[in-house]
Amino acid sequence: MQAKPFxxxxxxxxxxxxxxxGLYAYMVLVSAxxxxxxxVLIIYFAVKYRRKDDHVPLPVDEHSIGGMILEIVxxxxxxxxxxxxxxxxxxxxxxxxxxPADAMEVFVTGKQWMxxxxxxxxxxxxxxxxxPINRDIKLTMTSEDVIHDFYVPAFRTKADVxxxxxxxxxxxxxxxxEYHIFCAEYCGTKHSGMIGTVYVMTExxxxxxxxxxxxxxxMAEQGQALFxxxxxxxxxxxxxxxxxGRCPNLNGLFGTTVDLKDGTKTRMDETxxxxxxLYPQSKIVAGYDDIMPTFKGLVTEDGLLKLVEYVKSxxxxxxxxxxxxxxxxxxxxxxxxxxxxxKAGAAKTSAAPAVNVNRPGNQ
Ligand code: CUA
Numbered sequence: 001m002q003a004k005p006f007x008x009x010x011x012x013x014x015x016x017x018x019x020x021x022g023l024y025a026y027m028v029l030v031s032a033x034x035x036x037x038x039x040v041l042i043i044y045f046a047v048k049y050r051r052k053d054d055h056v057p058l059p060v061d062e063h064s065i066g067g068m069i070l071e072i073v074x075x076x077x078x079x080x081x082x083x084x085x086x087x088x089x090x091x092x093x094x095x096x097x098x099x100p101a102d103a104m105e106v107f108v109t110g111k112q113w114m115x116x117x118x119x120x121x122x123x124x125x126x127x128x129x130x131x132p133i134n135r136d137i138k139l140t141m142t143s144e145d146v147i148h149d150f151y152v153p154a155f156r157t158k159a160d161v162x163x164x165x166x167x168x169x170x171x172x173x174x175x176x177x178e179y180h181i182f183c184a185e186y187c188g189t190k191h192s193g194m195i196g197t198v199y200v201m202t203e204x205x206x207x208x209x210x211x212x213x214x215x216x217x218x219m220a221e222q223g224q225a226l227f228x229x230x231x232x233x234x235x236x237x238x239x240x241x242x243x244x245g246r247c248p249n250l251n252g253l254f255g256t257t258v259d260l261k262d263g264t265k266t267r268m269d270e271t272x273x274x275x276x277x278l279y280p281q282s283k284i285v286a287g288y289d290d291i292m293p294t295f296k297g298l299v300t301e302d303g304l305l306k307l308v309e310y311v312k313s314x315x316x317x318x319x320x321x322x323x324x325x326x327x328x329x330x331x332x333x334x335x336x337x338x339x340x341x342x343k344a345g346a347a348k349t350s351a352a353p354a355v356n357v358n359r360p361g362n363q
Pocket of ligand 1: 110134148149159183184185186187188191192194
């Protein structure tokens with residue numbers, strides 16, 4: 001969040017923000033007008049009607065019609081102006097307290113002192129909330145301990161977050177950007193640190209974000225989710241399914257050297273995994289066909305790292321020896337940075353002993 005110059009109001013970034021600001025401006029203007037009017041009249045009358053030494057004021061006529069009209073006028077007009085505040089405020093209150101039926105659901109758990117967010121689709125985040133622009137978002141909120149309050153000033157809405165019960169809050173973000181989340185209910189020592197950021201994104205950006213599965217779990221766990229989501233397990237055996245025989249079994253493969261179809265070998269490292277996801281046809285493992293589709297454009301760099309972490313974790317689970325010294329890693333890392341696929345020969349310098357990849361025949 002970049003530093004901003006002094007500003008009187010936070011961003012107005014939700015569908016309701018305009019009417020809340022309108023009501024607020026109306027209340028300030030009405031108050032300012034009457035404060036000024038009364039102050040000016042006090043001074044004016046004090047001067048105009050100040051007591052002179054030889055002047056005795058006339059008795060007040062208690063039955064004056066003019067006086068009664070004046071009193072009615074100065075009672076009814078402020079009453080009307082106040083009732084406008086009441087009606088306007090009530091209308092905003094009812095709008096804010098009734099989420100639209102088709103709103104997108106997000107789950108919020110308050111906890112001393114953090115916000116845990118869980119998206120319906122599975123993505124989890126902490127102290128961050130990613131949402132698409134121009135969609136009604138409904139938060140279903142609860143607390144793990146004490147009363148908190150989920151407050152987004154830019155959306156002009158907040159609601160208490162209570163232990164043992166669900167409360168809701170909804171808004172429709174109208175401006176892409178990053179906005180503060182505050183806890184607006186004193187909840188203990190670090191209440192003031194119970195803050196976060198709302199990221200309002202365009203729909204495509206949001207979908208990408210959601211697909212990347214930014215989550216609470218380890219990268220490997222997220223990688224596993226991505227692995228399943230992309231359907232990798234339909235061909236590749238993982239720690240949780242049998243090798244179907246169409247593609248290499250990934251269990252225990254990381255860090256080994258694999259024989260390729262063209263007779264060369266390559267080290268199964270981060271770069272090779274990345275390359276195989278994006279350019280699956282470039283280095284086919286011996287004994288397999290060129291059947292894997294590319295996932296270029298479907299997997300972000302973050303997602304790729306998560307997949308790599310997941311494949312690594314499969315190696316660990318099966319007790320695979322990370323026998324190869326990290327010789328090839330430097331070359332590979334450079335290639336990864338420049339975005340060019342590692343050359344087939346790059347990993348040949350690896351001193352790792354060649355390991356037979358699990359082939360259908362070996363099962
Ligand atoms: Cu949570 Cu204050």
